[in-house]
Amino acid sequence: MSTTGIYGAYHLTIRRWKVVEVQLKSGEVTRHLCGHEVSQDVGRASSPIKSFDRESMVLTTQSGSRYRLHGLPGTSNAADKAWHNWCKSNKVISERDVTHEYLDVSQVSTVGFEKLIRNSTKKTGEQNT
DSSP states (O other), rough: OOOOGGOOOEEEEEEEEEEEEEEEESSSSEEEEEEETTTTHHHHHHSOOOEEETTTEEEEEEEEEEEEEEEEEEEOOOEEEEEHHHHHHTEEEEEEEEGGGOGGGGOHHHHHHHHHHHHHHHHHHHOOO
16 A cells, blocks of 8 residues: 655555656656556656665655555566556657666675565565554
8 A cells, every 4th residue: 555755655565566767859868667556556657766765675755755666576467468558658769777776686695685675575575554
C-alpha cells in the first residue's frame, strides 16, 4: 500500500524495474523509472528522476513522487506498455537503458545483494503497516 511522503507525494513500491535515459523531440535529455507498481498491479513510467538513494533503494522524481525499488531490475508486460505509452505521449526520439548505473548486479556481492533485498523487503513491509 502507498503512504504519503514528502510534499504529499505517494511512496510506491516498484518491482521489475529499469531506468531509461531519453532524448525528447525538444532536445531535453532526462532519466525515468519504468516498472511494475505493486499495490495497484500496474505498469508505471515516472517523471524525470531527481535523486536516488542506493542504501534505501528509494528514487525521487522531479514531481516529488518517491519510489522504493524492490528486488532486481527486470521487465514486465504492464511496465513495457506504460513505458511505450509514455514515450509516445512525450515525443521520445531516442532512449538508452541506464539501469546498470543505479544497480549493477555484476558489481554487487552476494552478501551485498542479500542486504539490499533484506532492506527492501523490511522497508516495504513497514510501509504496508
